[in-house]
Amino acid sequence: MAFKSKPRIEPYTHAAAGWGALKYVAINLIKERVPGRDYAMLFRQNKADGFDCPGCAWPDREHASTFEFCENGVKAVAAESTGKRVTAAFLAQHTVTSLMAQTDYELEQHGRLTEPVIYDGLSDTYRPISWQDAFALIGTRLRALPDPNQAAFYTSGRASNEAAFLYQLFARMTGTNNFPDCSNMCHEATSRGMPHTVGVGKGTVTLDDFETCDTILLFGQNPATNHPRMLAELRDCARRGATLVSINPLRERGLERFTSPQSPVEMLTLSDTRICSVFVRPTLGGDYALIKGVAKRVLELDDEALASGGARVLDTAFIAEHTHGFDAFAADLRAESWTLIEQESGVPREEIEGLAAIYARGQRVICTWGMGLTQHKHSVQTIQMLTNLMMLRGNIGREGAGLCPVRGHSNVQGNRTVGIEEQPTGAFLDKLGAAFRFTPPREHGYDVVESIEAMLRGDVKIFVALGGNFAAATPDTLRTWDALRACNLTVHIATKLNRSHLVHGKEALILPTLGRTEIDLQDGVPQGVTVEDSVSKVHISFGMNTPASPDLMSETAIIAGLAHATLGSDTVDWRWYAQDYARIRDKIAEVVDGFEHYNARVAVPGGFHLYVPARERQWHTSSGKAEFLVNPLSPDTPIAQARARHGERVMTLMTTRSHDQYNTTIYALDDRYRGVFGQRRVVFIHRADLEMLGLRDGEWVDMTTVWHDDIERRADGFLLVAYDIPRGCVAAYYPETNPLVPLDSVADLCNTPTSKSIPVLLHRSSATMTASL
């Protein structure tokens, strides 16, 4: 544990990245005992002939000739290339009960899984099982289900297109569309909201647009931690003179100043670049009202221009030619009250007007957004309001402008594209059925929240996970654990030991897999896998590292093995596909629009962009135009309801990521840009709220959720940290706070857990606490 910082709170005063990042990289390489010969491999990530970084979905510059340095990319690769191993001997010595007592950080430290194992109830340990026996057992159990919808197939967003396509084919051939996946908890509001407005659930920009934009509005995102390579892009924009605005309750340090580790001059002269020049700080969940206010002001500015004979502020040509519903939208904006907008956004009218002025001045505006917009009750409406705003000035489908949802997992977007979708379209199913000569199930399946509810009801009995950490990533932890434990069988295809392997069904298996950084040989031939980034670019990735164990199988081969054992190979010759992934790509080309000549196009270095109709100003909506959508602004939110019952003591909690974690994987215990070291159980709160609650900075508190049911939801033992955060809002890290998120606290229209706005009460902790994990 020599690499653990002493628990302390110490505000960060430097620019983001820079030497601090390099120091952390060095620590990570040593801590993970990455074999020396593999250091060079780290520098081949995101190069044309290397592997796609498993860190995040931010795109790469084509043919990047220099290593795109990214601290968190290195952490992700180092974590996968670790020298530490979870062996059969380790698992024999550690009961599941004893492992349950360890933190997520400690579980991560045990290293890579090495061989397939099955839970043995008598000894309460995992024991080795052969691959063939594991497949046979799972196949027998799946075949024995009276209804195929009693199985759910989870996907985390690291799976390749090839693995994800084969997985959805396998599950659909068993007869179900139950595909809970990490995007249900992530960018679902984007994927569900945008098709109604612009006809596609994906971003409309490419990296080239960042070269010519003059304004970027960054909503609810912390790129210095979560998408560090994006910062380099933002730095270039700022240097060119573009105006960058952060819209975020927190003034994230990483969005203030940045020292590029790519720039020797900046590194040696300790200089940096200012990134955002303006910080607008709404209350949690206040963006919908804020964006509506900005749109209202844009309309007012246009009225003023009309009256004074000045240039129009609205792009009237775009609105006339490309959109539908403008009049009703404008009437709704004019009728909206400024008082309500100010109250619900938490932003004073002058600041909203200031933001509108920046937006209206921009000739080429890009809007980016992350989890700060998507994990709220009104997230779909918020994203639709954002597209409305962009349409007012024709900022979609032209150079230097557009919508840029910033995805999380490195292939989460690709997974959905190739069929990980619980609500598939009829057209997709028709093509899939025709390509593989079967009748796919039509009934929509369960998403994440619905799967948990179905397990609790006893309607789902087998849970299979292609990666991820379902038990920790999902809301309402104790109920989710009850749900998983009620299953007859849980199966995890995974690289590392995690909580989900310990919260298991009556029968349970862990199937260890190759990571993306590792050489994947099938029939002696190295296989590449393909992924799609945040700007819909598809490219191929080849592993370069020796596999962590000779007993690992690739995800694709595991899925083929499971499918063969369950369905036989008369209709689909599963193992033939797994022998050469190009065969799977040929089938994807047949089934999924936009993948024509797939193998030839990914053979070109850098890959290819998928067609995004809105980018070409083609609108695949019901009206054939981009739609202005009218949604009301209501003060009747779950937070307001909780305050009506418990008064102003109710705080709105956001659950967020620290710098040293990757979702539920805890690499280390620091969050250096926010000044937290050696600990994770902290809660950030405004000083005036501390005073109002009669609490002090440095005291320990327990948190409970205020919800309409009688279920007690609590998370105990958090250190209060006085912080620059809006009044009434508090922030703490996930997954520790997931016990507080009610299962039915979800976004309208997309069922995403509202993990950035939970009504909570803070209570002085009864136990004497010391800083711990």
Ligand SMILES: Nc1nc2c(c(=O)[nH]1)N[C@H]1C(S)=C(S)[C@@H](COP(=O)(O)OP(=O)(O)OC[C@H]3O[C@@H](n4cnc5c(=O)[nH]c(N)nc54)[C@H](O)[C@@H]3O)O[C@H]1N2
């Ligand atoms: N190192 C690292 N990289 C990652 C991940 C990781 O865990 N670690 N996770 C990956 C994944 S799956 C994802 S989805 C992305 C997540 O990346 P982000 O989208 O940056 O997600 P969060 O860390 O949850 O941070 C959300 C940001 O939104 C702000 N915010 C919270 N509520 C609101 C609000 O109501 N309004 C506004 N305007 N802002 C708000 C928070 O202050 C914070 O800055 O990162 C990906 N990359």
Ligand SMILES: Nc1nc2c(c(=O)[nH]1)N[C@H]1C(S)=C(S)[C@@H](COP(=O)(O)OP(=O)(O)OC[C@H]3O[C@@H](n4cnc5c(=O)[nH]c(N)nc54)[C@H](O)[C@@H]3O)O[C@H]1N2
């Ligand atoms: N409260 C709260 N909850 C949240 C969020 C939040 O902001 N707040 N964010 C949500 C978001 S945005 C997301 S995306 C989800 C994330 O949910 P998940 O994707 O389920 O979680 P991860 O922590 O990314 O999964 C990590 C595990 O994946 C496995 N793994 C890693 N690499 C590979 C691989 O290459 N192959 C396979 N098969 N397995 C691999 C390892 O065993 C590792 O332990 O969490 C969501 N939950």
Ligand SMILES: [Mo]
């Ligand atoms: Mo995510």
